[in-house]
Structures are given as C-alpha cells and as structure tokens.
Amino acid sequence: MKAARLHAVGESMRIEEVPRPDPGPNDVLVRVRSCGIVPNLANILANWPTWFPERPQPPLPAIFGLDPAGEIVAVGRQVHAWKAGDRVYVNPGRYCGGCRACRAGDHINCTYYTFNGYFGFSEKSLAIFKDYPYGGLAEYMTAPQYSLVPGRSARGNSARDACAQARR
Numbered sequence: 001m002k003a004a005r006l007h008a009v010g011e012s013m014r015i016e017e018v019p020r021p022d023p024g025p026n027d028v029l030v031r032v033r034s035c036g037i038v039p040n041l042a043n044i045l046a047n048w049p050t051w052f053p054e055r056p057q058p059p060l061p062a063i064f065g066l067d068p069a070g071e072i073v074a075v076g077r078q079v080h081a082w083k084a085g086d087r088v089y090v091n092p093g094r095y096c097g098g099c100r101a102c103r104a105g106d107h108i109n110c111t112y113y114t115f116n117g118y119f120g121f122s123e124k125s126l127a128i129f130k131d132y133p134y135g136g137l138a139e140y141m142t143a144p145q146y147s148l149v150p151g152r153s154a155r156g157n158s159a160r161d162a163c164a165q166a167r168r
C-alpha cells in the first residue's frame with residue numbers, strides 16, 4: 001500500500017510502498033478515504049522533539065495522520081459488532097484498556113494515552129505506537145474496534161460526512 005512517511009524531523013514526508021497490515025484480534029483494517037491535516041501537524045513534523053521532548057512522536061519512519069475516515073475491509077477474529085463495508089471515523093485516542101483509569105471508563109487519564117498518528121503524552125506511548133503504527137496518511141490503517149465511530153450507511157454519504165458527524 002502507499003503511505004506518506006516521515007523519515008527525519010524537518011524533512012518532507014515521502015510517499016512509499018509499505019506492506020499492508022493485518023488487523024489484530026480486536027482491531028479492524030480500514031481503507032482510508034479521507035484524513036484531516038490540522039495546522040499543528042507542521043509543528044509535529046518540524047519542531048516537536050525540540051519543543052516537547054517528553055511527548056514522543058511515533059518512531060521514525062512514521063505514518064502520521066489524525067482524524068481519518070473510510071470503510072472497514074477486514075476485522076480481527078474477536079471483532080463481532082463491525083463488518084467489512086461499515087463506514088467509520090477513527091478516533092485517534094488510544095489507551096491500554098487494562099489500567100484502573102481505563103477500567104473506570106476514564107480513558108483520557110490512562111498513562112498510555114496517545115494520539116494515534118500524531119504524538120503521545122509519555123514514554124508509555126511508545127508501546128501504543130508499536131501496537132498502532134499506522135496514521136491516516138496511508139491507504140490502509142489498523143484501528144482498535146473501540147476507536148471506531150459509525151458513519152451513515154445510507155448511500156450518498158461520504159467518509160468525510162462520517163468524520164464531520166463524529167465531531168458534532
């Protein structure tokens with residue numbers, strides 16, 4: 001699959017061929033149809049390690065890309081509520097699922113909390129980036145089923161609509 005990857009901070013991303021991933025047991029594979037590019041991404045790509053060394057980027061070369069939307073093309077063996085063809089927005093928030101905060105539903109206070117395809121909040125985010133190395137600036141990405149927001153299934157609504165709907 002094609003993916004835009006950053007090899008060094010301050011350089012341009014390069015569009016390259018990389019292997020298409022398989023989803024893990026609780027993950028889905030999404031064919032990305034659109035992806036946001038927020039203004040702060042320029043800072044992430046050019047200045048982040050200098051400005052916020054305590055908030056790690058995904059290890060380079062990395063696929064960035066926040067707020068992707070598309071459709072599911074494959075599901076992991078423990079995914080039951082989603083199927084191929086479902087249109088989804090992928091929330092970038094990633095968490096461990098097993099800590100006290102996660103078990104209380106307070107995911108944003110998980111010490112592993114990470115913005116997939118963007119940056120993490122502590123060294124623990126490196127474990128999350130290892131699990132989910134694919135941001136939205138690629139043809140396909142894996143995503144945990146907990147991160148999915150359903151798009152409209154009626155014909156004529158685009159993945160972009162799903163993204164906009166999820167933000168309301």
Ligand SMILES: [Zn+2]
Nearest residue numbers: 096099102110
């Ligand atoms: Zn947690």
